[in-house]
Amino acid sequence: MKHRRSDFATDFLFGTATSSYQIEGHGMGGAGRTIWDDFAATPGNVVRAENGARACDHYHRYAEDFDLVRAAGFDAYRFSVSWARVLPEGRGTPNAEGLDYYDRLTDALLERGLKPCATLYHWELPSALQDLGGWRNRDIAEWFADYTHVIMSRIGDRMFSVAPINEPWCVAWLSHFMGLHAPGVRDIRATARAMHHVLLAHGRAIQAMRGLGMQNLGAVCNLEWAMPADDTPGAKDAADRYDAIYNRWFLSGLFKGEYPALALEGLEPHMPTGWQDDFATIQAPLDWCGLNYYTRKLLVPDDTPWPALKEVAGPLPKTLMDWEIYPEGLYRFLARTAREYTGTLPLYVTENGMASRDTLQDGHVYDEGRIAYIDNHLDAVQRARAEGVPVKGYFVWSLLDNYEWALGYEKRFGLVHVDFDTLARTPKSSYHALATALKA
Ligand code: PNW
DSSP states (O other): OOOGGGGSSOOOEEEEEOOHHHHHHHHHOOOOHHHHHHHHTTTTTTTGGGGGGSOOOOHHHHHHHHHHHHHHHHEEEEEEHHHHHHTTTSSSOOOOOHHHHHHHHHHHHHHHTTTEEEEEEEEEEBHHHHHHGEEEEGGGHHHHHHHHHHHHHHGGGOSEEEEBBHHHIIIIIIITTTTTTTTTOOOEEEEEEHHHHHHHHHHHHHHHHHTOOOBBBEEEEEEEEEESSSSHHHHHHHHHHHHHHIIIIHHHHHSSSSOOOOOOOOOGGGSOGGGGGHHHHHHHHHHOOEEEEEEEEEEEEHHHHSTTTEEEESSSOTTSSSOOOHHHHHHHHHHHHIIIITTSSEEEEEEEEOOOOOEEEETEOOHHHHHHHHHHHHHHHHHHHHHHOOOOEEEEEEEOOOOOGGTTTTSSSSSEEEEEOOOOEEEHHHHHHHHHHHHH
């Protein structure tokens, strides 16, 4: 790698990120069923109908995995808590085994000098709550606040930072409009409700944690830099609509207390009544904002119903996800987010990384493409910092090869290779390169 830790401010945090359903293994330890178990069980939703039942078996191997995080020299580790492991029915009686697990996990991080950065919802909603309407039901904000209180009463005293929800766009739009993630709904009314309730739930969870006296609370949004595919006015409008729905809706709700007109144009008729009165909760003050960044999108208009747009393939080199590699977009987002939404609030890159076809040879796993990807995105971070944007940390997605949702186990994002037969972990070239860079 060309970057070294000493090129960054001494308080700049380097971390790596995972999520519960993608690595833990599910169903054991008293955990309840989740919408991802259900979604994956329905043919056609997930490649080879793969699910997270075993995943990386991190539930039993977290100590070994955290040894790897420490040995690489990372400062922080971003993980998520499984709601259904804590509350198998989503509400009601907590599962003591689940609470004990996150308690042990927290201490295992602290024993290794790693800062625990928790996310409370990374997509595996307890099925029992989906039966009640899931994100369509306004009550989810209270269920989520209650769950937040239960888990944070146990581990909140030892968290470095907490974000309630990972990537509200994925929770709402990808899962209720596009239907590509659980619960696999394709309905504009459900979408409008989920777009709003996800932010309301975020706000109620922040309030619950403030009630416990917690600090360093934030939000994590995924952003894709939207560009017109050609120089027609129609393409420009399509890119603006995409930007409003994908990026601005959430940042604007959280930091301005309003939704962008270009997104309301399609969603307003379907919004839950009284939505305008919820911004006081949604805007509960935050201590930081996290951006997950992977790619850009090129848009053109089409003649489907609102938002009447489609993505077209671009010319840049792509990752195994078919996502164009566009580090410039990370720079632009960091600068734009600070300028238009967050001002002097600390920003973190809470996810960045790539899926690649790694080469296994003589016990080594070569992923030179990942090293370049990380280096080039760290350039973007440095450029933003040089201009005064308060970027305070960078987390690689992901520590381990894991369950890449609807794409199953084939798309490998890890710094550490996982053999899904033996579950053996093998650090890749990128892991070794980062370990060297973090010590230099
Ligand atoms: C993020 N999209 O997901 C998630 O936080 C991770 O769980 C995931 O493994 C990682 O990025 C890589 O995909 C996304 O379709 C999934 O636009 C899909 C989209 C965006 C983010």
